[in-house]
Amino acid sequence: MMNAAHQNIAGTAMKLEGVSKLYCAVKALDNVSFELRKGEFLTMLGPSGSGKTTSLRAIAGFIQPTSGRLSIDGRDMTGVPPQKRNIGMMFQDYALFPHMTVLENIGYPLETRGIKRAEREKRSLEMLEIVGLAHCAKRYPKEMSGGQQQRVALARALVFKPDIVLLDEPMAALDKKLRGQMQIEIMHITRQVGATVVSVTHDQEEALVMSDRIAIFKDGRLEQIGTPHELYLQPRSEFVADFIGEANLLRGAVRATDNGVTVEGEGWKASLPKCDPRCAALKSGQGACVVLRPERIHAVPAGTATDNAGEGVIEDKIYLGVEYRLVVRMGDGGKVNLRSRDVASIAAMQAGERVGLSWSAEDIVVIGG
Amino acid sequence: MTATTNDRSVPVKAGSSRGFRLPPAFWLIVPSVLFLALFFVFPLLKLVAISLPDGSLEYYHQIFTTPVFLRVIGETFRVSLIVTVVTVAIAYPYAYAMAHGGRAVLLVLTIALLIPFWVSLLLRSFSWVVLLQNSGLVNDFLIATGLIDRPLRLIRTPFGVIIGMVHILLPYAVLPLYTVMKKIDLRLMEASSICGASWLRGFARVYFPLSLPGVMASAILAFTLALGFYITPALLGSPRDMMIAQMIAGQFNEQLNFGLGAALAVVLMVLTAIAFGLFGAVRAALQMRGRRTGEA
Numbered sequence: 001m002m003n004a005a006h007q008n009i010a011g012t013a014m015k016l017e018g019v020s021k022l023y024c025a026v027k028a029l030d031n032v033s034f035e036l037r038k039g040e041f042l043t044m045l046g047p048s049g050s051g052k053t054t055s056l057r058a059i060a061g062f063i064q065p066t067s068g069r070l071s072i073d074g075r076d077m078t079g080v081p082p083q084k085r086n087i088g089m090m091f092q093d094y095a096l097f098p099h100m101t102v103l104e105n106i107g108y109p110l111e112t113r114g115i116k117r118a119e120r121e122k123r124s125l126e127m128l129e130i131v132g133l134a135h136c137a138k139r140y141p142k143e144m145s146g147g148q149q150q151r152v153a154l155a156r157a158l159v160f161k162p163d164i165v166l167l168d169e170p171m172a173a174l175d176k177k178l179r180g181q182m183q184i185e186i187m188h189i190t191r192q193v194g195a196t197v198v199s200v201t202h203d204q205e206e207a208l209v210m211s212d213r214i215a216i217f218k219d220g221r222l223e224q225i226g227t228p229h230e231l232y233l234q235p236r237s238e239f240v241a242d243f244i245g246e247a248n249l250l251r252g253a254v255r256a257t258d259n260g261v262t263v264e265g266e267g268w269k270a271s272l273p274k275c276d277p278r279c280a281a282l283k284s285g286q287g288a289c290v291v292l293r294p295e296r297i298h299a300v301p302a303g304t305a306t307d308n309a310g311e312g313v314i315e316d317k318i319y320l321g322v323e324y325r326l327v328v329r330m331g332d333g334g335k336v337n338l339r340s341r342d343v344a345s346i347a348a349m350q351a352g353e354r355v356g357l358s359w360s361a362e363d364i365v366v367i368g369g
Numbered sequence: 370m371t372a373t374t375n376d377r378s379v380p381v382k383a384g385s386s387r388g389f390r391l392p393p394a395f396w397l398i399v400p401s402v403l404f405l406a407l408f409f410v411f412p413l414l415k416l417v418a419i420s421l422p423d424g425s426l427e428y429y430h431q432i433f434t435t436p437v438f439l440r441v442i443g444e445t446f447r448v449s450l451i452v453t454v455v456t457v458a459i460a461y462p463y464a465y466a467m468a469h470g471g472r473a474v475l476l477v478l479t480i481a482l483l484i485p486f487w488v489s490l491l492l493r494s495f496s497w498v499v500l501l502q503n504s505g506l507v508n509d510f511l512i513a514t515g516l517i518d519r520p521l522r523l524i525r526t527p528f529g530v531i532i533g534m535v536h537i538l539l540p541y542a543v544l545p546l547y548t549v550m551k552k553i554d555l556r557l558m559e560a561s562s563i564c565g566a567s568w569l570r571g572f573a574r575v576y577f578p579l580s581l582p583g584v585m586a587s588a589i590l591a592f593t594l595a596l597g598f599y600i601t602p603a604l605l606g607s608p609r610d611m612m613i614a615q616m617i618a619g620q621f622n623e624q625l626n627f628g629l630g631a632a633l634a635v636v637l638m639v640l641t642a643i644a645f646g647l648f649g650a651v652r653a654a655l656q657m658r659g660r661r662t663g664e665a
């Protein structure tokens with residue numbers, strides 16, 4: 001027993017078990033459980049007010065969960081103050097010490113760990129080199145640009161080789177141009193030093209670019225956690241489907257047929273064959289939501305009826321060079337976006353005309369309930 | 370409309386013809402400048418003149434060769450320094466609570482701080498007499514609880530003077546500290562703790578250095594005000610605790626030695642200026658660094 005438990009812990013950097021946080025009546029966090037693996041880059045993604053900051057602050061130890069358990073490296077963190085957690089953190093506006101030079105800022109976590117000045121400066125300089133700012137050691141934070149300050153903050157969060165590094169909205173204070181560059185850079189740097197990272201953002205693109213796994217939050221609950229690919233291909237809720245990538249959500253009614261299960265709406269139907277394991281979750285007579293990714297839908301001539309097809313009126317046809325984008329109005333007034341690289345066949349279609357849509361059963365996600 | 374254009378064009382013309390133009394705001398400060406010149410600068414120059422009868426330095430010579438004068442000057446600085454240290458030390462946590470304790474705390478502490486301003490200085494010093502005298506509240510309480518059996522000498526001692534002065538100076542010391550502290554971002558203390566620092570280390574390495582400009586401003590104000598205290602040491606101190614302001618008053622009111630009184634006043638002023646200059650130099654050094662670090 002003991003051995004098995006121990007082995008289990010070896011790959012786990014942090015574990016949240018049923019963590020909740022109440023602010024009066026507001027459930028800022030509602031029964032959140034997940035594991036963080038050593039060396040991974042996990043992003044907590046969700047709209048504003050979904051509990052991302054609260055999770056991060058609970059991990060850092062600035063707030064105590066109302067209930068549930070948080071452990072780091074197998075150690076229960078209940079009642080452990082931030083300074084005893086060995087966690088590095090990059091704050092949203094960096095929180096660099098304005099009266100200390102860059103080198104002193106980075107050396108501060110080493111200073112608190114009782115490391116002597118010479119060693120401290122050596123290691124801080126090494127870290128500064130990694131973030132590419134070795135020439136700025138003697139400057140003060142206010143004498144640096146936003147991007148440079150961010151790198152200093154990152155260096156300060158990494159220099160003492162913490163068990164976990166927390167990044168709070170790392171790109172929020174940067175202008176748009178710099179964001180893309182820093183996303184890649186932070187990813188490279190944290191990989192280079194082998195850090196385990198938990199980042200927070202409300203920007204899905206940032207999450208997709210940087211993360212090994214993404215945890216999607218909504219109203220204080222963890223909706224789904226998985227690799228970007230998993231979340232894109234197998235969203236378990238409409239919310240996740242909508243949040244990750246572009247999605248068309250078609251709502252219809254479930255009907256069992258001789259060949260399997262069909263979900264039908266006005267002017268479209270989607271069918272799963274009997275052997276498909278997804279059929280089990282769908283009950284005849286209930287509602288269901290079909291998730292169609294724009295690039296998985298084919299535009300075909302109207303009247304081509306199959307088991308996985310629909311029909312509507314072309315509302316917009318937009319040429320984007322490598323592909324066409326079509327906006328199709330369905331029978332119930334809902335819109336479906338599709339992207340197609342079959343430029344030749346789309347070119348012949350006109351706005352206002354009827355068009356058929358088709359897809360294959362493997363490319364759709366059906367969410368019951 | 371036309372009136373406005375005229376108003377604007379007239380002074381421009383008049384100014385440019387002389388090649389020098391006073392900013393319009395100049396006229397706003399004329400009354401205060403006149404007032405100060407008439408009732409401050411002129412009497413001050415008069416004072417200096419009185420202290421130098423026929424250009425002779427005899428009064429200054431007398432001051433710097435008479436032990437009693439030197440002792441009073443020394444005592445004034447010593448008491449003021451102690452009072453400054455004690456005042457700032459008490460004001461610091463008070464201002465901290467005001468700056469970071471939330472709105473309710475701020476309200477209560479601000480009111481508590483300002484109430485004494487509605488009570489005259491004289492009355493406040495007298496209340497300390499009532500509290501601290503041999504048959505006063507403090508001694509009565511200590512005797513009643515059996516902690517002591519004979520009244521402590523709290524009044525007519527340097528202790529009494531210091532208590533009274535600290536009490537009066539506290540609001541002056543709190544306000545500059547509060548102004549600086551409320552601008553300090555407490556997330557820096559969170560950053561410090563996640564870097565592995567205890568609260569105490571964070572305070573010493575992060576919060577306190579950032580609050581230093583407030584400490585300096587507060588100390589300058591308390592010290593320069595303390596140097597000129599008159600009523601409080603007179604009521605709460607013994608003749609041995611006399612401060613320079615009392616001595617100046619004595620020369621004018623009792624000895625009727627205007628020349629010596631004037632010379633003492635000038636000495637106090639010059640020494641205050643020197644103290645101010647020293648503080649100022651430290652502050653300038655802090656600001657020099659502040660310019661690079663982005664503090665006030």
Ligand SMILES: Nc1ncnc2c1ncn2[C@@H]1O[C@H](COP(=O)(O)OP(=O)(O)O)[C@@H](O)[C@H]1O
Pocket residue numbers: 023026027028029046047048049050051052053054055
């Ligand atoms: N200190 C607090 N006091 C009261 N409510 C809070 C506090 N912090 C967060 N909340 C509430 O908890 C919820 C989650 O907030 P937060 O974790 O900041 O969301 P996010 O970072 O995802 O935008 C929100 O409804 C917010 O209003």
Ligand SMILES: [Mg+2]
Pocket residue numbers: 049052053
């Ligand atoms: Mg937030």
